[in-house]
Amino acid sequence: MPASRNLLIVLVVVLLAALAVTGYxxxxxxxxxxxxxxxxGKNGLSIQQK
Incomplete structure (x- = not known):
């Protein structure tokens, strides 16, 4: 039972890390x-104020 619990914790941490990276x-x-x-570009110089 402890091995499956550790696996579940690792999966949750990996999913949270992936969510954090995606959000950032x-x-x-x-x-x-x-x-x-x-x-x-091919139409010449373009200047836009942001």
């Missing part, structure tokens, strides 16, 4: 940088 990744993706975005 989504936070970083949605965070908008302040300032100006300058991009060069």
């Amino acid at each position: 990744s989504l936070y970083q993706e949605k965070k908008q940088p302040d300032g100006v975005e300058i991009s060069v």
Whole structure:
């Protein structure tokens, strides 16, 4: 019985870690940088204020 309980604890910790990493990744993706975005494409230079 202790081996299955340890396995359950390990699985819960791994799932919580994966959830934390996913949440942080989504936070970083949605965070908008302040300032100006300058991009060069096939249509020329583009400047956008954020």
